[in-house]
Amino acid sequence: MSRTDYPVYLQLRDRLWDWIEAEQLSSQQRLPSERELSERFRTTRVTIRQALSQLEAEGLIFRSNRRGWYITPERLRYDPSRDLGFNRYVIEQGFSPRTETLFKTLTETPVWLSEISGLEVGTPIYHVFRRRYVDERGLLVEHNYINPAHCPGLLSESTDLSIWQMLRDKYNLCPEHRDIEIYPLALKGLEAESLHVNQGTAGLYIQRLSFDQRGNFLELDREYWLHDALKISVRIGERPS
């Protein structure tokens, strides 16, 4: 029994889904062009785009600006409460990570950061902005604000790997307390541009604010993820075996 009372674009959504399954399209493969799809499914490009947007919202496909539509890879599992480096858990899941440092600089603590970190406004602070890839798809950009009082000279190190690991191994820093915030938002401005996605693309924001044993501010991490790129997975307590 088909749902013929559905709007066309929802029928198309389902037909496209079925078609993708039937064609066995897999991760990162390209769909036919919108014009071709609109002919094949006997409708207009506008309507096909509505259907494609649905599948995009569901995380089945994603768009690459003016290049086409592609099959979304499996979501990356991610536990923001653990201090595992990005590279490490990406590899653990059988993917291939890459990190680009877009800029790193020593700047002055702005008001908003002062309010959540406890640092005085104007205090020197490291600011690192990085883009992270999994299998050559850019999944997130990340701002790190690090207290240089605890790790002088950090900027001269390579920041293409785990900052957290560097803090631990080289500076013997270990966060004792953390505040984590997570919420969906729209990617815009610098974050959208850096990820090469359109303004307003759905994203997920993850913020981690870390303090040491004495309550001193260590680091702030603000991550902007593509909405379809990750699945947060947290385990609390021990599971008896």
Place this chain on the structure above:
Amino acid sequence: MSRTDYPVYLQLRDRLWDWIEAEQLSSQQRLPSERELSERFRTTRVTIRQALSQLEAEGLIFRSNRRGWYITPERLRYDPSRDLGFNRYVIEQGFSPRTETLFKTLTETPVWLSEISGLEVGTPIYHVFRRRYVDERGLLVEHNYINPAHCPGLLSESTDLSIWQMLRDKYNLCPEHRDIEIYPLALKGLEAESLHVNQGTAGLYIQRLSFDQRGNFLELDREYWLHDALKISVRIGERPS
């Protein structure tokens, strides 16, 4: 300096944002109709809708089916790792909660639940489906699957309050171990209908799988939130005062 090289709908997005601020529109207030806005801003309804969709993605406004656009209330803070009842933390934040039980039934464990819970396929299981409001806006729907072995007769209780509290107070059950999963998705089917939103509306999925001290399955909680309704906030470790 204005960004005149921006597409019209992004300029409109910003102008609408400014207009909303200037008009001091506040939580749950209604915007003028799309036709009126398209006249006021000298463009077509199609383009105004693109701009409105941007603001919707950013969480500034939300739509109520065929009634209009409204200002989104502040996000609710929510800590899925704690066992605070919904009603309690909503009230703590100065809002007014309400819960409707859409159905509750005794059914048989399906395959997918068996795989994550360890129950045998076909084992009796309680299934409760509820809708939760804050200030009379439906923010989420929630499926609860509860192991009746630990709490016989639960269905004859009222399920309009905290199931967790009932499990603790009446059945002395306390989860020792939990697996939590969170990811953005599109609301569709039953969940979209129950929240009176369009198919494909952005949402956030939160799943909690609870076991007792001996590793027995207690409860599965699957929550479907509106994307703009909550801010997950978790505190790890103690903050020295």
Place this chain on the structure above:
DNA sequence: ACTCCAATCTGGTATATACCAGATTATGGC
């Protein structure tokens, strides 16, 4: 082989128009 540039392909933006379906409001009969 290589570079450069033009042609072409892609999705992105924009306008105009029409009708539908649910929600709300106005109206008229009681």
Place this chain on the structure above:
DNA sequence: GCCATAATCTGGTATATACCAGATTGGAGT
């Protein structure tokens, strides 16, 4: 006052069309 119903208002869906801008491709010239 109340209730049923009709008119109206709202966003939702759909088609047709045009042009833009970035990405890719293909070919000419070296």
